[in-house]
Amino acid sequence: MAVELSPELVELETRAWAEIQAGALTAATAERVQDAVTAHAVATGGNRYELEMALKRAVRGAE
Secondary structure: OOOOOOOHHHHHHHHHHHHHHOOOOOHHHHHHHHHHHHHHHHHHHHHHHHHHHHHHHHOOOOO
C-alpha cells in the first residue's frame, strides 16, 4: 500500500531538512514534524515509521 503524504507534511519536513543542512535544526521544528507524522499516521491508520521514511525519501531523495 502506497503512503500518501499531505502537502503540510512535505512542507514541515522541507523546513526541517533546510534547518538540518544549515546546522540550525531547532527542537521546535523537529517536534512539529514528529507530531504531524504521528497525527497523520493515527488519522489514516498507517504505520508511523513507514510514513516517516516515505516523507524523508520524498523530501531528501534517496540518501
